[in-house]
Amino acid sequence: MGNWHWFKQGVRGILHLPVLMLTLSLVGFAALAHDADISLSQTIFIQVTVWALPSMLVLVDGMTSNTPITVVILGVALAAVRFMPMIMAILPEMRNPKTPTWVLMVICHFMAITAWVFAFARFDKVPRENRLAFFFGFSLTLCIFSTIIMALAYQVSTNFPPVFLVGLAFIIPVYFSTMLWKSARINADRLALIFGVILAPIFYYFAPSIDLVLVGLIGGTAAFFLRHKVKRL
Amino acid sequence: MTYAAWMEGWWPFIFILIAGALPTEIWRWLGIFLSKNIAEDSELLIFVRSVANALIAGLLTKLVLFPTGVLDAAPLGLRIGAALTGFAAFYFIRKSILIGILIGEIILLFGGYFLGIF
Incomplete structure (x- = not known):
C-alpha cells in the first residue's frame, strides 16, 4: 500500500472529534474577526497563511488595538515558538532521508496542534515511509474544510443567535487549554500554562499593550527554573 | 506603524504576512532545519516551549477575562466559573477534552439562561 492509500487514510481523519472542535473554534474566530471589522478576504488570508489559532488571535488583538507592528511580530513569534519543538519531536518519526527539504517546508506549513496530536497518536499504525503522506492528507483536508466552514460562518455570523455566538x-479557551495540557510532555510545560493564567490579568492591568510578551517571557522563565521544585502536575 | 495605518489596497495583506504569517512560519522552518541536530529534550527547547505555553495560556485567559466580542454578554464571574469547571472536568474525568468543553459550555449557557441573559 503506497502513499496515496495513506494520504486517503489521513483525509478520512476529518471525521474525528478534534476536527469539529478546531472548526468550531475557527468559526468563533470568524465571528471575532467580523466584530473587529476585518474583511472576509483578510480573515481567509490570515487563516490560510498563518494557520495557527493562537498566532491568529495575537495578530487580530494587535490589529484592533493599534499595536505597533514590531510588538505584534514579537507577540506572534512568541506564541508560535512552540512549533519548533513540536516539529523537532514529530519530524524524525515521519521524514525519510530522501524527502526534499522544500516538501517538508510545504507540509509543515499545515503543522498545528490539532494535526500534531492527531498524527502523533496514530503513527504506530502507519508504516514509517507513508507517515508524511498520512499527515499531509489529514492536515491539508483539515485546513481546506475548516477554511470553507469558517468563510461561510463569517458571512452569516451576524445572523447567529447571541447564545450560539457566546x-x-x-470553545476556543477551553479547547486550547485542555489540548495544550494534554499534549504537554513535562512539568515545565504544565507549570508554564498555570503561570500564564495567573500573570495574564496582572500584566493586562499594568502593561496592556505588551502584556502577552511579558506574560510569556516572565511566566515561561519562572516555569523553566521552578520545574523541578514542584511535584508532577 | 500599525495595522490601521493604511487600510486601503494591499497594506492589510502585507501587514498580515509580515506580522502574522512570517513570525509563525519561521519556527516551522527552524524546526525542520534543526530537527537533525538538536535533541528534543535539550534545555533550550524546554525553555522556549515554556515561554510559548505561558504566552498562549495568557492569551486564552485574556479571552475569558477581557473578551472583546460577544462573550462579554456573560458576566465575568460566570465566565471564570465555567472555564474553571470545564477545565476541572477535563482534568478529573479521563483528561477528556470533549467532557471539558461540554461541562464548560453547559455551565456558561445554562448559567446565562438562569441569569436571564439569553
Whole structure:
C-alpha cells in the first residue's frame, strides 16, 4: 500500500472529534474577526497563511488595538515558538532521508496542534515511509474544510443567535487549554500554562499593550527554573 | 506603524504576512532545519516551549477575562466559573477534552439562561 492509500487514510481523519472542535473554534474566530471589522478576504488570508489559532488571535488583538507592528511580530513569534519543538519531536518519526527539504517546508506549513496530536497518536499504525503522506492528507483536508466552514460562518455570523455566538467564543479557551495540557510532555510545560493564567490579568492591568510578551517571557522563565521544585502536575 | 495605518489596497495583506504569517512560519522552518541536530529534550527547547505555553495560556485567559466580542454578554464571574469547571472536568474525568468543553459550555449557557441573559 503506497502513499496515496495513506494520504486517503489521513483525509478520512476529518471525521474525528478534534476536527469539529478546531472548526468550531475557527468559526468563533470568524465571528471575532467580523466584530473587529476585518474583511472576509483578510480573515481567509490570515487563516490560510498563518494557520495557527493562537498566532491568529495575537495578530487580530494587535490589529484592533493599534499595536505597533514590531510588538505584534514579537507577540506572534512568541506564541508560535512552540512549533519548533513540536516539529523537532514529530519530524524524525515521519521524514525519510530522501524527502526534499522544500516538501517538508510545504507540509509543515499545515503543522498545528490539532494535526500534531492527531498524527502523533496514530503513527504506530502507519508504516514509517507513508507517515508524511498520512499527515499531509489529514492536515491539508483539515485546513481546506475548516477554511470553507469558517468563510461561510463569517458571512452569516451576524445572523447567529447571541447564545450560539457566546457558546462558540467559549470553545476556543477551553479547547486550547485542555489540548495544550494534554499534549504537554513535562512539568515545565504544565507549570508554564498555570503561570500564564495567573500573570495574564496582572500584566493586562499594568502593561496592556505588551502584556502577552511579558506574560510569556516572565511566566515561561519562572516555569523553566521552578520545574523541578514542584511535584508532577 | 500599525495595522490601521493604511487600510486601503494591499497594506492589510502585507501587514498580515509580515506580522502574522512570517513570525509563525519561521519556527516551522527552524524546526525542520534543526530537527537533525538538536535533541528534543535539550534545555533550550524546554525553555522556549515554556515561554510559548505561558504566552498562549495568557492569551486564552485574556479571552475569558477581557473578551472583546460577544462573550462579554456573560458576566465575568460566570465566565471564570465555567472555564474553571470545564477545565476541572477535563482534568478529573479521563483528561477528556470533549467532557471539558461540554461541562464548560453547559455551565456558561445554562448559567446565562438562569441569569436571564439569553
